[in-house]
Amino acid sequence: MKKDLVLSLNKLSKRFGKVIANDAVSIELHRGEVLALLGENGAGKTTLMNMLFGHYLPDSGSVEVADSSGNMHPLPLGNPQAALAAGIGMVHQHFALAENLTALDNILLGSEKLFSLGRNTSAARAKINGIMERTGLTAPLDELVGRLSVGERQRVELLKALYRDARILVLDEPTAVLTPQEADALFKNIGAMTKEGLSVIFISHKLREVLAFSHRIAVLRHGKKVGEMETAKADQRSIARMMVGEDSPVTKREKLDPGKPVLHLNAVRVTGKSARNSLHGVDLTVNAHEIVGIAGVSGNGQNALAMLVSGLVSPDEGELSVEDNIITRFNPAAFIKAGIGRIPEDRHHHGVVGAMSVAENLVIERLDDTEVQNRGFLRSGAIGAIAEKLSKNYDVRGPGAEAPARLLSGGNIQKLILARVFECAPKLILANQPTRGLDLGAANEVSRRLLEARGRGAGVLLISEDLDEILALSDRVMVIHDGRINAANTTDRQAIGMMMAGEAA
Amino acid sequence: MIRIEPRETTSRLWNIGVPILSAVIALGFAAIPLALAGANIAEAYYQMGRGVFGSVFAFTEMLTRATPLIFTGLAATLAFRAKLWNIGAEGQLYLGAMAAVVVGTGAIDAPAIVLVPIVLLAGAAAGAAGMAGPAYLKNRFGADEVVTTLLLNFVILIFLQMMLEGPLKDPMSLGWPQSEPIVDNAALPRLLDRMRIHAGLILALVVAVISHIMLSKSVWGFKLRAVGENAAAALHAGIGVKRSLMGAAIVSGAVAGLAGVSEVAGLKGYLTADLSPGFGFTGIVVAMLAGLSPIGVVISAVFIASVFVGADSMSRAMGVSSFLADLVVSLSLICVLIGGFVSNYRFVRTAKRAA
Structure with missing residues (x-):
């Protein structure tokens, strides 16, 4: 599928202090092509795209872009306006929309004249309607962006780029915030856009969607391009190997007999400000040599459970004991001393002092x-x-x-x-969404360490919204729904899913 | 074309260079109103320099003026590092001064070696109490300390005026609202004959060094910084956030109280309601100018004192308003804030389009 070249990045390099973010990365993009840019966190994907879009100035290298008639021109670097003018549009992971303006205003923002008395949007409206018809991207133009769903906001971002006549679209982890249905719809739209001659680069961690929707795959590792292939010839295993540099170890859970209880909750009730921060009469035991997975839909009391086991809230009723000692002082320092290690959900805000x-x-x-x-x-x-x-x-x-x-x-x-x-050899580890947002390599490392701690004799309380992760790691699965926790007694996804939705299994 | 992009790391040279450059630029800007006032600019700056460095007396006067600013600058620094916004150093200064007067005007008869520490401790304790209250209200009820500390300044000042008209009033003062004089044994010793410079300066420098060590090398300072930078993560990591805030409040208030003791027992000898021309508030500027570094506070206090003292002498010699000092100080702060932005970002020349 050799088509006309529309974009060529030539040996772009960028370093931040001692860190080499990109090392002579070259990438080509053809007309109507969907290129997936893969790599672990910190591999340099976002830096590369930021250089293309002019947010960063590369230390060396050049970029060439085709004009509408297909002739290649060098792109002035470090200049977002030039990138926009050359037909490059970027949709960031975190949207850049003004919530208090309508979708239409957001699309037009920046492309209208600054000094004009009247405002005639009918031409713009017609153009946007045309784009919506051709690509299937629909958004309610007169609604305030603040009232739109995440999927709709993303479509507004895409429309904004297309309205500015983007011929090359860069999407930074477009599906990270979408439900599976929204993600499928997005890729359908992208398919329609590429038929119109648009070229797309999308950054992703998710191998499944990369394999399903891209034409070609480029893999970055430690700032270097380590591989490039036609999607048709790729499979999950070969891509994963390229990303992490080796075969990703399959998480193996050897059979271990559970030891003595390390954490026991007895009829614990926590009353939070809202239902999502409350627990109603929870009984739960985590034994040594055991990983207990708490499955559930977000906002069913996981937060209250994590705060309780971190020592950040105290129960209104019931008891919490670590090994044989009933805990009376509920503060994080006492919990750390009691041998509880905590991996917080929000690692940036609760995990480290940046x-x-x-x-x-x-x-x-x-x-x-x-x-x-x-x-x-x-x-x-x-x-x-x-x-x-x-x-x-x-x-x-x-x-x-x-x-x-x-x-x-x-x-x-x-x-x-x-x-x-782990360095403090905790007796109990609370792992709250420990792999969310992590790339494959780091996620595997987390799983490996949790299993290692289990082998050493620690108990692990694993809270996750990722059922695959729960099923892969847990000895016992519990389901949390509306502040109540019940044993799943099964590993059947359907049955657990019913319990997560609050239906009796 | 020039573009701005964020800088990942700031070099040491920048961190030191930016405040200095800002000060120079601020002095440059101040030339505009000077010229408008009809003064010869070179002559004006010469007079200003002479007012600070022209004689031993001038220089010691400047250091005398810098002394309370070092204290109040440190008070602001210690609180601000924990993101505890103590705007009440002015009030805490007066609390410290009142405590010094209570114990240092004859109530206790003891040799200087005993009485001076008592006066210092009393002043520090009073200042600490003045900040502990707002910190307690913040910890217990979430009361905004900016509001409570700011308003307490006025409460304390009015309380002081009441005391100076009542129990603390000197019967020998011919009706003036001023306290009895500090007894000789309670006074901070003079450092030089016939100069006003006093041991308060030495104390201020010692407090600065101790503050630096405590902030950067002690567990107490570690916790305080962690609370200031990210209270949620500090709490999660088992640090007693409220305890750390209370600690910062007590130390900050105590240091502000020492400023009052130093002024009363070191310089003036008695207490009036105009003891401080806003040292507590200028201390905030000193601290910001110093980038909340205790050692930097000494330098920025000396700079600001130089500007004030220099401008005074310039205005006497040239017949221009000494309000110029306020102007230079304000301009310096603005320049430093801009400089802080500059040191966090860098300016990049965009490459020309290759033909």
């Missing part, structure tokens, strides 16, 4: 430890040594132990948290 260094974040939960402090003063040498050791053992990659934690990618922040939690 402005403080990687080393400081690694020791933040054990400031009373004499290895870290001496009579109230930090032992900076020892902390440095700990940071170096943990960064190496847990493969935390970034600009170094003294750099602020916010410079790390999501996957590396999670590895930092893993290092902090």
Whole structure:
């Protein structure tokens, strides 16, 4: 399927301080083609697209774009206006829409004259209606964006790009926020757009949709392009190998007999501000050598359960015991001391202090430890040594132990948290959505560490909205619905799904 | 064409260079109103420099003026690092001064070696209490400390005026609302003969060094910084957030209280309701100019004191308004805020279209 070239990135390189984000990456895109750009978190996908779109200025390399008659011209770099004028449109993962304006206003925003007295939108409306008809992208133009669903907002973003006559569309993880049905609809629309001659680059983690909807796949790893292939010749396994550089280890769960209970909740009631923060009479036991998976639809009390086991809220009724001790002091410090390791759901806001260094974040939960402090003063040498050791053992990659934690990618922040939690050899680990948003490599690492802790004799309370993850890791599956937790007693997806929806299994 | 893009790391040189450059630019801008006032600019700046560096007396006067600013700058720094917005250093300064007067005007008869520490402790305790209240209200009820500390300034000032008309009034003052003089044994010693510079400066420098060490090297400071940067993560990590905030409040208030003690027991010798020309508020500017670094506070306090003292002497020599000092200080702060933006972003020349 050799078609006319529309875009060519030639040996683009970009470094941030010591980190090489892109190393001489070259990519070509043809007319009517859907190119999937794959790679782990921090592989350099977003940086590459930001250079194409002019948000970043590359250190070296060049970009050529075809004009409407197919002749290639060099694109002035570091200039978003030039990229727009050349027909490149980008839809970011986080939408750039004004919620208090209508969909139509958002589409026109930036392409209208700044100084004009009247405003005639009928021509624009006709053009947008035409685009909607041809591509099947529909959005209620006169509705405020704040009232639109996520899928509709994304279509508004796409319409905005097409309205500006984009011939090349870059989508950064377009399906991350969509339901499966919305995602399928999106790809159907993309199919219609490519028939019109539009070319699409989309960034994704999800191998399934990449295989189903792209024509060609390019894989980035550590800032370098490590592979490129026709989608027809690719399969999940070969792509996954290219992304992580090796065969991703299959999570193997050996049979272990459960030990003594490490966490026991007895008729616990938590009254939160809303139903989603409440628990109603929960009984739950997690034993040593056991992973207990809590399946459920988001907002059914997972948050309350996680806060309770983190020590952030205290129960109104009932008891919580760790091993044989009934806990009376509900604060995070007491819980850490009792041997509970916590992997929080929101790793950026609850897991790390972004402005403080990687080393400081690694020791933040054990400031009373004499290895870290001496009579109230930090032992900076020892902390440095700990940071170096943990960064190496847990493969935390970034600009170094003294750099602020916010410079790390999501996957590396999670590895930092893993290092902090597992290094204290906790008896119980609360893992709340531990792999959400992580790439394959980091997600596998999380699973491996959780299984390793289980093997060592820890109990794991795994809260996840990803049923596949729950089924792959858990010894026992419980279902949370409306603040109540019941044993699933089955691994049948259908049955668990019924329970998650609140129907008796 | 020039474009702005965020910078991932800021170099040390930038962090130091930007405030200095900002100060220079601010002085440059101040030349405009000077010229408009009809003054010879070179001569004006010469007079300003002479007012600060022209003699030992001028220099010590500047340091005397910098002393309370170091204290109040540190008070702001210690609170702001925990994102506790203590706008009440002015009131805490007066609380410290009142406590110094209560114990230091003859109520206790003791040698200086005993009495001076007592006066200092009393002032620090009073200042600490003045900030502990708002911090308690914040921790317990979520009361916004910006509002409570700001308004407490006025409450404390009116309370002071009441005290100066009542229990603290000096019967020998011929009706003026001022306190009895601090006894000799309670006064901070002078550092030089016939100069007003006093041991409060040494104390301020010591407090600055201790603040620096506590913030960067102690577990207490670690927790305080963590709470300031991300309270939710700090709480999750087992740090007592409320406790840390209360700690920051007490230390911040205590240091502000020391500013009052230093002024009363080191400089003036008695307390009046115009002891401080807004040192508490200027301390916030000092702290921001210093980028909330305790050592930086010393430098920025010296700079601001130089501007004030220099402008005073310039206005005397040249017959222009000394309000110019306020102008330079304000301009410096604006320049530093812009400079802070510049050091977090960088300007990039976009490549020309290759032909």
